[in-house]
Amino acid sequence: MSLVTLNSLGVTLGAPLFQKLDLTISPGDRLAIVAANGRGKSTLLNILAGKLEPGEGAITRARSLTLSYMEQDPPPHLMNLSLREAVAEALAPDIRDYESWRAEIVLDEIGVPEALRDRPMQHQSGGWQRLAMIARLALADADLMLLDEPTNHLDLAKIVLLERWLNALPAGKAVVIASHDRAFLDRVTGRTLFLRLQESRLYALPYSQARRALEEEDLARGRKFDKDMKMVDQLRRQAAKLNNIAVNSGSDLLTVKTKQLKERAERIESEAEAAHRERSAGLVALGGAEAQARVLIRIAPFEERLPDGSLLFRSGPLFVCRGDRIVLLGENGAGKSRLMERLQRAIAAEGAADPAIQPTPSLKPGYMDQALAMLKTARTPLGALAARIPLGEQRARSLLAGAGIAIEKQEKPLDRLSGGQRARLALLMLRLTEANFLLLDEPTNHLDIEGQEALSQELAEEGRAAFVVSHDRAFVRAAANRFWLISGRKLTEVEGPDAFFDSLGA
Structure with a gap:
């Protein structure tokens, strides 16, 4: 018995996304959907969820099918609710009043602090919003669960928690996941659909094996x-x-x-059938000059403390050299973001000089945070570039098109862009800073696999220097050549990431 069957499905939104797609989803399926940014993953999930009708073909659903859908962003109607209320809202209205205890149990299981549960969703971090949406999935207990980029904004401990929950689901539950997190897909899926314009390819294999077969x-x-x-x-x-x-x-x-x-x-x-060539969603070369000094940053022993004076972590002497690509590891709350911000302030010489952090005068930083704050004051992609650096309109439009932002979207509001397009726009703006030292906080959020691999390859170029916080295991292994770890209130250098990953069960 199938839950959903697609017959010769086709979708065109401005341009064709995919055609003649045949797919059957059965009880117990763990299916990954893989494609470049803007190539139809979210569109296909919306069709499966009944929120969008295909332009061609037919979709058949089992008569008694129950379905739950976790989109990339929380629905607007939840944003004024508290986190607790947003999760409980997933319960059916007729049982919500007397079974709200089920929401509390799920919140306990995923480790949401009591102090955060009554805070409005709009004031929660991206990670807590994401966990709230996962909690809603758990409460819905549907036959078919659809997840769109579920690991975005989650730290590695929470990603492992999500993996364990998905792998512990009853055998009859079906899960369809659109994600660019390669390690995550390998651990939770057993079938992989590579969504393509002309002929999509389906393999009864997890992602890495399926990609080799493809x-x-x-x-x-x-x-x-x-x-x-x-x-x-x-x-x-x-x-x-x-x-x-x-x-x-x-x-x-x-x-x-x-x-x-x-x-x-x-x-x-x-x-004759030509070999498939994936159309690039737009690759952004970071550019920038190589730093001339051998030692870029010297860090003297220091202590990082919270506002109440309690110790967050202490560090011994450390240094950053030309060509170092350092990934900072640590559990959520260990102090990674505070160290990233402290480095950024010290390099930019914001306020009083930091006596513990001494950057070389020739250092020119480029910073990209996971919330893409550099985009918040801009209304359109074209406006974002104009605010960053004076460019002629023709040059700006050409750069945006090269980053995968089509002409017709360049003067539309930024919220019309996909998450991947916004990430590519942020990388383009970073390129225009011509930085010789990059500070990247979760740079792979929303980037497709092609973009992640291109970014890791470019970071690995000789002379490139970067300081990165990332929970993407495949990206960390590919991009870094040095590793710092905050653990047990100490910041130290370690040989590699695997011991830390193993400690979390990753």
């Missing part, structure tokens, strides 16, 4: 296509030679043979 299939198709095109060229050359002979000799037989060769070439050419 790449091998694309390579095989590419080799066959090249072979077919060589055959087409040879047939047409033979046809041209025969045609010349036929004209000179007046042979009807050769004329017929020429026609047959041309028809065969046309048939092979029309049936």
